[in-house]
Amino acid sequence: xxxxxxxxxxxxxxxxxxxxxxxxxxxxxxxxxxxxxxxxxxxxxxxxxxxxxxxxxxxxxxxxxxxxxxxxxxxxxxxxxxxxxxxxxxxxxxxxxxxxxxxxxxxxxxxxxxxxxxxxxxxxxxxxxxxxxxxxxxxxxxxxxxxxxxxxxxxxxxxxxxxxxxxxxxxxxxxxxxxxxxxxxxxxxxxxxxxxxxxxxxxxxxxxxxxxxxxxxxxxxxxxxxxxxxxxxxxxxxxxxxxxxxxxxxxxxxxxxxxxxxxxxxxxxxxxxxxxxxxxxxxxxxxxxxxxxxxxxxxxxxxxxxxxxxxxxxxxxxxxxxxxxxxxxxxxxxxxxxxxx
Numbered sequence: 378x379x380x381x382x383x384x385x386x387x388x389x390x391x392x393x394x395x396x397x398x399x400x401x402x403x404x405x406x407x408x409x410x411x412x413x414x415x416x417x418x419x420x421x422x423x424x425x426x427x428x429x430x431x432x433x434x435x436x437x438x439x440x441x442x443x444x445x446x447x448x449x450x451x452x453x454x455x456x457x458x459x460x461x462x463x464x465x466x467x468x469x470x471x472x473x474x475x476x477x478x479x480x481x482x483x484x485x486x487x488x489x490x491x492x493x494x495x496x497x498x499x500x501x502x503x504x505x506x507x508x509x510x511x512x513x514x515x516x517x518x519x520x521x522x523x524x525x526x527x528x529x530x531x532x533x534x535x536x537x538x539x540x541x542x543x544x545x546x547x548x549x550x551x552x553x554x555x556x557x558x559x560x561x562x563x564x565x566x567x568x569x570x571x572x573x574x575x576x577x578x579x580x581x582x583x584x585x586x587x588x589x590x591x592x593x594x595x596x597x598x599x600x601x602x603x604x605x606x607x608x609x610x611x612x613x614x615x616x617x618x619x620x621x622x623x624x625x626x627x628x629x630x631x632x633x634x635x636x637x638x639x640x641x642x643x644x645x646x647x648x649x650x651x652x653x654x655x656x657x658x659x660x661x662x663x664x665x666x667x668x669x670x671x672x673x674x675x676x677x678x679x680x681x682x683x684x685x686x687x688x689x690x691x692x693x694x695x696x697x698x699x700x701x702x703x704x705x706x707x708x709x710x711x712x713x714x715x716x717x718x
Contacts, residue, residue: 378402379421382413382434391428392416400424405438450492455485467493470543470550471530472501476522490522501525504543514598515547515644535560537581538611545600546576552641555701555712556582559664562714563587563637570635570656571595572624572649573642577605577617584614592617593635595627624649634658643668643710650685654717657691663715671707674698682713692718 383391395401395418405417417438418424425431448465455463459482468475474493478486490503502525507518519528528544534553541548556579563569565588571580574594583589594617596602602621609617620627629652638653640646643666653663669678679695686693693715702710 378405378417378419380405380434380436380438381416381418381421381424382410382432382436383416383428384413384430385409387428387430388414391424391431394427395424398423404441406441408436408438410436447493447496450496451489454488454492455482459485463489468550469500470541470548471532472499473528473530473543474500474503475519475543476503476505478505487522490524494523502527502530504528510547510644514601515642516545516598517543517547519544532578534578535582535586537578537585538608539576539578539581540604540607540611541576541578542600542604546598546604547601548576548578549702551702552578555699558699558701559583559639560586562662563589566590567636569593569637569639570628570631571639571641572628572653573597573640573646574605574619575601575641577608577619579639579641580605580617581608581612581614584616585612589616593620593631594618595620595622595624597621597623625652628652628656631656634661636661638663640665642666643704647681647685650682651689654686654689654691654693657717659717661717662696663693663713663717665713665715666701667711667713668704668708669711671709674700674709674711678711678713682715694718 400418400420400423402417402419408415415434415436415438421433451463452460462479462481464477486505493503494500503523505520505522507520510517529542532539532541532550535557559579560583563583567589569589569592571594574580574596577594580592580594584592594605599621602619605619634656638656640653646666667678695713696716697714699712700709701712704710
């Protein structure tokens with residue numbers, strides 16, 4: 378461990394650099410003097426090469442007490458066989474954590490949840506997935522394990538505040554990076570259709586981070602549309618038009634075409650490709666999501682797209698195929714970026 382003295386005007390920038398480069402030693406307390414902020418780092422020379430104003434310091438910093446991790450807390454209460462099936466990864470939606478608990482550990486699930494609450498102070502509620510996503514709305518049953526009894530949370534990403542009720546709608550925080558990938562492609566003045574918008578994470582992120590002219594947002598789930606309207610108001614968005622209904626009925630009634638169409642329904646979205654093609658014109662970009670085994674991404678998935686294009690009498694090219702999540706071992710959530718010719 379080495380200690381560096383950082384001029385206060387550079388403190389935030391230097392600390393951010395150290396975090397990104399893995400140089401910050403988090404085992405020691407940060408300290409301030411009259412002119413500088415003192416940080417513990419693992420390689421002072423690397424920091425000083427980037428920031429010549431930074432100086433070495435001989436002041437000793439206080440070591441922080443070691444925190445017991447969630448995994449360590451839980452593992453201490455389990456047998457070796459139970460530890461082997463323990464899943465310590467979890468989703469976070471706002472201040473709600475959502476666990477996957479193997480059947481073997483269900484009798485221990487409340488203890489596991491309490492350990493997570495003790496370790497993550499920003500978490501207020503711990504839920505367990507109670508089964509697979511079901512029905513046309515892909516809703517998943519949730520079981521309360523610990524903390525506040527609630528399923529509604531305020532999630533934040535990319536400068537947007539998103540209300541989501543995880544017991545009433547489908548919402549995945551894991552798609553935050555994918556949503557950024559999409560909004561960075563949007564050009565000023567685009568008119569966009571989201572056929573399966575949910576509570577509007579794609580729509581709100583696009584509205585707040587681009588100069589899109591209009592976003593038409595549709596979903597079959599009334600609860601999702603109610604929350605989308607709440608999110609529109611929450612973020613003071615003026616260019617989203619929400620609608621609740623089946624895309625097969627609603628989109629043809631619009632009688633118009635769009636610059637970009639988003640289809641974030643991985644299960645069966647390809648069944649709606651004909652509807653999307655009918656709302657397209659030359660140059661329209663379609664983002665089609667599917668769940669596929671790895672060896673079918675460029676075979677069965679691509680073949681289905683060609684079949685639907687031929688049936689609709691349009692041509693389209695595949696600009697990119699992006700993997701944006703994993704459903705199970707060797708089965709992926711895939712986004713096909715298509716351009717209508």
